[in-house]
Amino acid sequence: MIPTRKPLDVEEIRRRVEALGPWFHNLDLGGVRTAPGHFLYDYPEQKWRRFAHALPADLSGRSVLDIGCNAGFHAMEMKRRGAARVLGIDSDERYLAQARFAAEVNGLDIEFRPLSVYDVGSLGERFDIVLLMGVLYHLRHPLLALDLVHEHVARDLLVFQCMQRGSPRCEALEEDYDFYETWPFELPGFPRLHFIERRYAGDPTNWWVPNRACSAAMLRSAGFEILDHPEEEVFICRRVAAPSGAGAVYPARGSAA
Numbered sequence: 001m002i003p004t005r006k007p008l009d010v011e012e013i014r015r016r017v018e019a020l021g022p023w024f025h026n027l028d029l030g031g032v033r034t035a036p037g038h039f040l041y042d043y044p045e046q047k048w049r050r051f052a053h054a055l056p057a058d059l060s061g062r063s064v065l066d067i068g069c070n071a072g073f074h075a076m077e078m079k080r081r082g083a084a085r086v087l088g089i090d091s092d093e094r095y096l097a098q099a100r101f102a103a104e105v106n107g108l109d110i111e112f113r114p115l116s117v118y119d120v121g122s123l124g125e126r127f128d129i130v131l132l133m134g135v136l137y138h139l140r141h142p143l144l145a146l147d148l149v150h151e152h153v154a155r156d157l158l159v160f161q162c163m164q165r166g167s168p169r170c171e172a173l174e175e176d177y178d179f180y181e182t183w184p185f186e187l188p189g190f191p192r193l194h195f196i197e198r199r200y201a202g203d204p205t206n207w208w209v210p211n212r213a214c215s216a217a218m219l220r221s222a223g224f225e226i227l228d229h230p231e232e233e234v235f236i237c238r239r240v241a242a243p244s245g246a247g248a249v250y251p252a253r254g255s256a257a
């Protein structure tokens with residue numbers, strides 16, 4: 001807990017929320033909604049309620065890294081479960097300012113730092129639980145990000161969530177196919193990553209949207225065993241050894257650093 005300070009009154013919270021906007025996380029800060037007109041309504045609370053049961057209820061003594069933390073909704077939930085240390089990182093300073101304010105209003109001791117997922121190696125630290133939620137489809141290099149998370153910061157659990165489009169099916173595929181066997185690529189449940197050249201949902205930062213089979217396959221390929229899949233977009237994984245030949249080539253391999 002942050003040392004007790006005089007609680008902010010509702011008018012002051014409203015003023016700060018307005019000044020820090022626009023918000024993506026629709027938080028309830030002392031009765032003030034941060035994004036009352038959110039296109040996904042009560043987000044991320046309503047989605048969180050669908051998979052919160054799949055995460056350990058008691059995080060005492062554990063460390064958590066929330067990558068792409070935005071205004072800190074999940075980081076705050078982790079702290080409320082007793083995590084000893086929670087670090088939220090995001091590439092956007094405006095969201096970090098929101099997160100710091102939200103944590104202050106809620107009296108939660110969480111560190112927030114500006115950092116891209118591509119730079120997690122600079123943290124020099126592993127975390128018991130890493131959250132990578134709603135970030136992958138914003139990346140031009142999604143597998144590189146998963147490889148870096150595996151190589152540098154994940155110690156045990158990875159909580160992964162991604163917007164998905166296309167078929168929800170997952171085909172059982174063979175280990176290998178002959179060069180002339182092209183039919184597997186036509187299966188609806190073949191792992192497929194859809195490239196967005198311009199924008200999707202009005203957002204030019206949406207780059208790659210997987211189908212469900214592709215989310216699962218990319219996680220496995222980066223060395224994350226899927227333990228649970230409590231919601232269609234959410235995967236609870238454990239870090240295991242990466243398949244041989246996999247792994248980030250930058251910056252760990254071929255670098256003098």
Ligand SMILES: C[S@@+](CC[C@H](N)C(=O)[O-])C[C@H]1O[C@@H](n2cnc3c(N)ncnc32)[C@H](O)[C@@H]1O
Pocket residue numbers: 024044067068069070071073089090091092095115116117118132133134135138139161
């Ligand atoms: C859709 S929001 C998801 C927020 C939150 N994790 C959630 O699940 O509600 C995506 C967040 O990822 C952040 N982001 C995008 N690219 C990033 C990068 N390269 N490194 C770290 N954060 C990034 C954005 O600034 C934004 O806050």
